[in-house]
Amino acid sequence: MSSIKHIVIVCFAMFFVAACSSEPKNETPEQKEERAMDEAAECDPLVSEFRDLMVEYETALGDMVAANKVNAERQKELSAKAKDLSDRIQERGEKTLGLKCWSEFQTIGRTYGMRIAKLGMQVAMMDGGMEGVDPEMIEQLQKVMQ
Numbered sequence: 001m002s003s004i005k006h007i008v009i010v011c012f013a014m015f016f017v018a019a020c021s022s023e024p025k026n027e028t029p030e031q032k033e034e035r036a037m038d039e040a041a042e043c044d045p046l047v048s049e050f051r052d053l054m055v056e057y058e059t060a061l062g063d064m065v066a067a068n069k070v071n072a073e074r075q076k077e078l079s080a081k082a083k084d085l086s087d088r089i090q091e092r093g094e095k096t097l098g099l100k101c102w103s104e105f106q107t108i109g110r111t112y113g114m115r116i117a118k119l120g121m122q123v124a125m126m127d128g129g130m131e132g133v134d135p136e137m138i139e140q141l142q143k144v145m146q
Contacts, residue, residue, distance in 0.1 A: 053085060061119035069126075
């Protein structure tokens, strides 16, 4: 599976998680991120690990865009880790993690999902565009990013 498809799959998983929750109103993006970081630090270790991985993923993609150089292996590695952690947290579910921790997982997914998706699209365009990716999947991703 190409690195572009990995990015798209992980983004959809994060968007799905994010779409199933609500968040406080009138909060700036910076306040949301700060709240997510603070509260997730008090949660289950898997949620904290997920948060740290999302920070790492965003940073790695940002570095690729800044350098105008794609590291497909790194993308694949981060994508696989993100999917694995997300799946493991979802398997535990809200009941096991508790409402607060489950909510933080969703907040982290929302906060970083959009950033990673946008950077992932930029990286994909540097890597020869979206050739080979299902056009319907691209259209859905673009709608979510608007």
